[in-house]
Structure formats: C-alpha cells, structure tokens
Amino acid sequence: MTDNTFNYMAETVADIKDIDVKDIKKDTLIKELNFDSLDFVELQVAVKKKFDFTMNNNFFNEKTMFIEMCDYIDKRE
Amino acid sequence: MIVNYSKKDIKAWAEFSGDYNPIHFDINKALSYGLVCCPVQGMLGAMDVKTNIHTHSFSAKMAFKDYIHSEKDYEIITDGKKKIFFGEECLINCKISDFSFENNLTNLHNVEINDQDIVALKTFSDYRIASCNVKDQIWSLLDALLFRKIFKTKYSKPFLTFISDVLNIKSLNSINDIMALKFTVQISHEINVSEKALQLSTFDDLKYFSLKIADPINIFDDNEKLILEFNAFITYNDNIVLSEKPIILLKKK
Numbered sequence: 001m002t003d004n005t006f007n008y009m010a011e012t013v014a015d016i017k018d019i020d021v022k023d024i025k026k027d028t029l030i031k032e033l034n035f036d037s038l039d040f041v042e043l044q045v046a047v048k049k050k051f052d053f054t055m056n057n058n059f060f061n062e063k064t065m066f067i068e069m070c071d072y073i074d075k076r077e
Numbered sequence: 078m079i080v081n082y083s084k085k086d087i088k089a090w091a092e093f094s095g096d097y098n099p100i101h102f103d104i105n106k107a108l109s110y111g112l113v114c115c116p117v118q119g120m121l122g123a124m125d126v127k128t129n130i131h132t133h134s135f136s137a138k139m140a141f142k143d144y145i146h147s148e149k150d151y152e153i154i155t156d157g158k159k160k161i162f163f164g165e166e167c168l169i170n171c172k173i174s175d176f177s178f179e180n181n182l183t184n185l186h187n188v189e190i191n192d193q194d195i196v197a198l199k200t201f202s203d204y205r206i207a208s209c210n211v212k213d214q215i216w217s218l219l220d221a222l223l224f225r226k227i228f229k230t231k232y233s234k235p236f237l238t239f240i241s242d243v244l245n246i247k248s249l250n251s252i253n254d255i256m257a258l259k260f261t262v263q264i265s266h267e268i269n270v271s272e273k274a275l276q277l278s279t280f281d282d283l284k285y286f287s288l289k290i291a292d293p294i295n296i297f298d299d300n301e302k303l304i305l306e307f308n309a310f311i312t313y314n315d316n317i318v319l320s321e322k323p324i325i326l327l328k329k330k
Contacts, residue, residue: 016140018160018170038142041264041297041326045304048297056299 026067093201116144134176215277
C-alpha cells in the first residue's frame with residue numbers, strides 16, 4: 001500500500017465522518033468508523049473519482065482493517 | 078436557530094423547484110422504498126443551513142446524511158465559521174472553505190432565466206418570509222434557482238439515451254421524469270459563491286446574468302445504483318458569480 005493512498009483515504013474518511021484524521025490508524029477496523037450506507041456511497045464516489053476504481057461493498061467484513069481497504073484499492077482487484 | 082417543516086413547506090419547495098419526487102408526497106411510494114415517512118426535501122433544509130453562512134466569498138459542501146422528517150424540531154448548529162450542522166443527528170453536514178471554482182466542463186447548455194423563474198423566485202421568497210419569518214439572501218435563492226433549472230433542463234440526446242438505457246426507461250425529457258419512476262435521492266450539494274453574488278440586493282439584477290448547465294456526469298455506476306454529478310453556474314460579464322454541484326443517487330431497481 002502506498003502512503004499516498006493511505007493519506008488520501010484517511011483524509012477522505014475523516015472528512016466524511018467528521019473525525020480527526022489522526023484517529024485513523026492502519027489497524028483501525030472499518031466497522032469502528034460506523035459507516036452507514038450514505039457514508040459508504042460518499043466513500044465509493046471519492047474512490048471512483050480519485051482512483052477510477054469501483055469499490056465493492058462485498059469486500060468488507062467485520063474484521064476488515066483500514067490498511068486492507070487501502071491495499072484493496074491499490075491492487076484494483 | 079430551530080426549524081420545523083410542514084407539509085405546506087414541502088409543497089412550496091416543490092412548486093418552486095420542481096422537486097416532485099414522490100418520496101416526499103406519496104407515503105406508499107416512500108414505504109415501498111424502505112423509508113418510514115415522506116421526508117422533507119434536503120434542499121429545503123439546505124436553504125436554512127445557508128442562512129447561517131456569514132462570510133466573504135466562499136465554497137461550501139453540504140453532505141445529506143439522513144432524511145429530514147416533517148413536523149419535527151431541528152436545531153441548526155454553527156461551529157465557528159467553518160462548519161454548520163443540521164440537527165443534533167447532523168442530517169446535513171456543511172463545511173465551508175475559501176472560494177474556488179474551476180471550469181473544465183463540456184457540453185454546456187445555455188439556459189435562460191425567464192420571467193416565470195423570477196415570479197417563482199419572488200413567490201417562494203415571500204412564502205419563506207410569511208411562513209417562517211426567514212428572509213433568504215438573494216444568492217441563496219439564486220442557488221435554489223439553479224437547482225430548479227437543473228430539474229427542468231432538457232439535456233443532450235447522448236445523455237438522455239445513456240440514462241434511458243442504464244435505467245431502462247423510455248421517453249426521458251428531464252430529471253423530473255426519472256424521479257417519478259426510480260428511487261432518487263440527493264447525497265450532496267456543493268456551492269461556490271463570489272462577492273458579486275453576496276452583494277446582490279434585487280431580483281431584477283438577474284436579467285443581466287447568464288446561466289449554464291452542463292450535461293450530468295456519470296461518476297459511479299454499478300449493478301444497484303447510478304450516481305450523477307450536476308454542474309450549473311451563473312456568470313456576469315463572463316465572471317463566475319455562483320456555481321453549484323448537486324450529486325444525485327438513483328437506484329436501478
């Protein structure tokens with residue numbers, strides 16, 4: 001995972017959830033961020049615009065960490 | 078500032094904007110989409126958020142986080158000059174930043190601000206003063222006017238063909254046609270407001286302005302949903318006075 005991806009995603013998620021970017025660590029669980037469906041749509045739109053990649057919500061589960069989401073975006077699987 | 082919207086307010090906004098999305102009026106339709114009530118139009122809530130912006134030229138992004146219920150009190154909370162929240166649940170999250178605008182749009186449609194628009198604008202403004210004692214600033218109403226035009230604009234044939242195919246709808250003319258048939262909800266609204274717009278003091282000045290609306294941009298498309306970005310702006314002597322970018326989600330099924 002590149003630092004650029006992590007930094008962009010951390011800033012984007014902090015913006016969406018209105019939290020401090022410093023509260024987002026690599027091992028933060030996605031479920032801890034309490035995404036609702038509209039938050040997730042906002043995130044999908046941001047990822048699509050920045051990386052031209054359509055993020056599939058089936059990728060996420062209870063144990064998905066922030067760093068795994070960034071890896072998933074970097075690999076464009 | 079406390080706001081509370083009645084069914085009459087929902088109707089007044091629809092009459093002005095053209096936002097007759099059935100989820101705001103037809104409880105059976107709303108229930109069939111999984112909602113628990115007919116919500117208030119997000120843009121109506123956004124009008125009241127905007128009355129709390131007191132700054133020089135600015136850009137603001139409003140994210141619509143959840144539905145606004147009618148007949149319920151909401152407090153609009155201002156956190157310094159940079160953030161405004163609609164309700165304690167933060168149904169609309171507004172972030173304010175320095176004014177910036179980039180125009181790299183293509184397929185622009187020149188749209189006229191006609192007498193009908195001005196009459197509708199004045200009627201809506203008068204309604205707001207009479208019903209909730211709010212005198213909206215002209216720039217805020219101008220933003221609302223752009224939204225009205227976005228709904229009514231007849232977009233280019235390639236766009237209409239694209240959207241007809243994606244949503245499997247025949248005979249599309251405007252966004253209003255789509256809303257009647259598919260679950261449609263606005264998820265965010267971005268505005269850029271110049272000093273010139275903030276100085277507006279009369280509706281009559283609007284006749285000197287030009288209005289342009291771009292073909293909507295497909296920014297996300299999967300099996301379930303389509304997300305479209307709309308771009309509209311107003312110019313005066315070729316300078317941007319005000320622009321807006323609503324993003325709308327449409328469910329395919």
